[in-house]
Amino acid sequence: MSKNPAVAEIIEKYKPIWALDSVSALLEWDMETYMPTGSSEQRGFALAQTQLIKQQHMMQLVDPVAKAGKLSDLNDFEKGFLRVMKHDLDYYTKMPPKLLEDIARTGTEGTVVWREARKKSDFNLFKPYLEKMMDLKKQEAEKLGYVGHPYNALLDRYEEGLTTSDVDRVFTPLAPGLKGILSKVLTAGKFPSTHPLESVKYEEAAMTRVNQAVLKLLSMPEKTFRMDISTHPFTTGIDIDDVRITTRYEGEDFKASLYSTVHESGHAIYELQTDKALEYSPLARGVSLGVHESQSRFWENFIGRSREFVNLVYPTLKANLPFLASYSEEEIYRYVNSVKPSLIRVEADELTYNFHIILRYELEKKLIGGELDVSETPSVWKDMMEEYVGVRPENDAQGVLQDVHWSGGLIGYFATYSLGNVIGGMLYNRIQKDIDLKSSMSKGEILRVKEWLKENLHKYGATYSPKELQNRIFGEQYNPKWLLNYLEKKFLV
Numbered sequence: 316m317s318k319n320p321a322v323a324e325i326i327e328k329y330k331p332i333w334a335l336d337s338v339s340a341l342l343e344w345d346m347e348t349y350m351p352t353g354s355s356e357q358r359g360f361a362l363a364q365t366q367l368i369k370q371q372h373m374m375q376l377v378d379p380v381a382k383a384g385k386l387s388d389l390n391d392f393e394k395g396f397l398r399v400m401k402h403d404l405d406y407y408t409k410m411p412p413k414l415l416e417d418i419a420r421t422g423t424e425g426t427v428v429w430r431e432a433r434k435k436s437d438f439n440l441f442k443p444y445l446e447k448m449m450d451l452k453k454q455e456a457e458k459l460g461y462v463g464h465p466y467n468a469l470l471d472r473y474e475e476g477l478t479t480s481d482v483d484r485v486f487t488p489l490a491p492g493l494k495g496i497l498s499k500v501l502t503a504g505k506f507p508s509t510h511p512l513e514s515v516k517y518e519e520a521a522m523t524r525v526n527q528a529v530l531k532l533l534s535m536p537e538k539t540f541r542m543d544i545s546t547h548p549f550t551t552g553i554d555i556d557d558v559r560i561t562t563r564y565e566g567e568d569f570k571a572s573l574y575s576t577v578h579e580s581g582h583a584i585y586e587l588q589t590d591k592a593l594e595y596s597p598l599a600r601g602v603s604l605g606v607h608e609s610q611s612r613f614w615e616n617f618i619g620r621s622r623e624f625v626n627l628v629y630p631t632l633k634a635n636l637p638f639l640a641s642y643s644e645e646e647i648y649r650y651v652n653s654v655k656p657s658l659i660r661v662e663a664d665e666l667t668y669n670f671h672i673i674l675r676y677e678l679e680k681k682l683i684g685g686e687l688d689v690s691e692t693p694s695v696w697k698d699m700m701e702e703y704v705g706v707r708p709e710n711d712a713q714g715v716l717q718d719v720h721w722s723g724g725l726i727g728y729f730a731t732y733s734l735g736n737v738i739g740g741m742l743y744n745r746i747q748k749d750i751d752l753k754s755s756m757s758k759g760e761i762l763r764v765k766e767w768l769k770e771n772l773h774k775y776g777a778t779y780s781p782k783e784l785q786n787r788i789f790g791e792q793y794n795p796k797w798l799l800n801y802l803e804k805k806f807l808v
């Protein structure tokens with residue numbers, strides 16, 4: 316892919332780094348699935364050492380990458396390679412080792428305390444760790460540098476080039492738009508807020524058969540993909556020909572297991588459909604968390620929760636879950652699309668989910684910008700939940716303590732979940748200029764949809780930045796209009 320000898324040489328030197336990433340991914344996957352629990356300390360050590368070796372290899376590429384950055388006449392692959400390398404190297408070169416160490420230590424200690432605090436619903440236990448972490452993250456922003464708001468430096472780690480003005484431009488119309496749709500849906504009552512199927516128990520073996528059938532329906536490849544079980548479902552790309560997902564079985568409310576399978580498959584399809592020519596380079600991965608999440612949400616919600624998809628899986632559901640005998644297809648459709656203002660983000664439906672994110676984004680922005688004190692977060696959280704979702708947490712376990720992200724130092728991460736929904740909406744609109752989704756889906760033509768995604772998005776991996784990629788596909792970036800249009804049509808018409 317590279318014709319320029321200087322770039323080709325760096326690409327060659329990158330291969331051991333690629334191998335270290337691949338090995339780490341496998342170690343992490345194993346840690347969450349099959350590793351004997353007693354080995355967590357040594358595994359943590361092995362992973363940390365792998366990271367250190369990676370960093371040493373990366374540092375040797377600082378000068379060559381800087382030199383190559385001045386070259387002209389580079390092709391898109393070469394430009395993309397140097398862009399991603401510079402973005403990654405910036406972090407290593409700008410962050411003092413002491414700060415990295417402090418963040419890692421505070422993250423590990425803070426996560427242990429956070430677990431305890433959440434169990435006891437006692438924010439004061441966790442407060443000193445959150446204060447310390449926010450302080451370290453402010454330092455990180457200063458070290459990395461930014462234009463405008465210091466939070467921009469942190470957003471950029473998860474979504475390259477993302478700024479508070481981008482996110483504000485998305486969330487300002489999204490919040491009132493969603494609120495309008497939500498209040499109408501709640502009064503109309505077509506989509507229930509609770510459903511009897513939520514408390515019906517299922518056999519794990521039966522649900523496994525359903526999930527396996529869904530993987531077949533999605534044409535997940537047998538030789539390059541596998542599914543296992545973990546508490547928190549995730550996707551790991553070991554390489555383009557080895558992508559793994561996990562799902563979970565809670566024993567009741569089968570839609571949770573079903574849609575976590577579809578969601579993670581969406582992530583996996585993105586990784587699996589990367590152009591093989593990008594293998595062994597840092598371009599052989601999804602370009603950002605937001606774009607990655609757009610793929611999982613596209614399959615989970617836009618496709619998976621559609622009337623047509625329910626029609627496709629209905630026979631499988633009926634054949635394996637005997638308690639569905641008296642439920643019609645239409646009833647299943649309503650069950651998987653129930654809308655309920657609730658306190659917990661991970662349980663939220665398509666309509667209320669983004670409010671949970673908007674709230675976290677606003678809080679993080681203010682905390683990093685120094686406009687809000689950590690001690691005020693529990694009460695501001697409660698007020699905002701009431702304002703946005705219409706429910707008020709009774710305690711901090713149901714509020715500010717519910718997510719693991721802050722304890723581990725993942726500040727700037729949350730926004731990408733909603734950006735994923737927004738890009739999903741843009742994709743849903745754009746793809747229908749080429750494919751009649753409804754008719755394709757009712758015929759089960761999943762491969763056609765996958766092929767379109769491959770040709771227009773997946774094959775590029777990280778070659779283009781998230782913004783450039785959106786410009787190429789949609790001619791615009793992060794436009795929430797299409798998500799709102801889709802939700803209005805789905806829930807109100």
Ligand SMILES: [Zn+2]
Binds near residue numbers: 578582608611
């Ligand atoms: Zn996801």
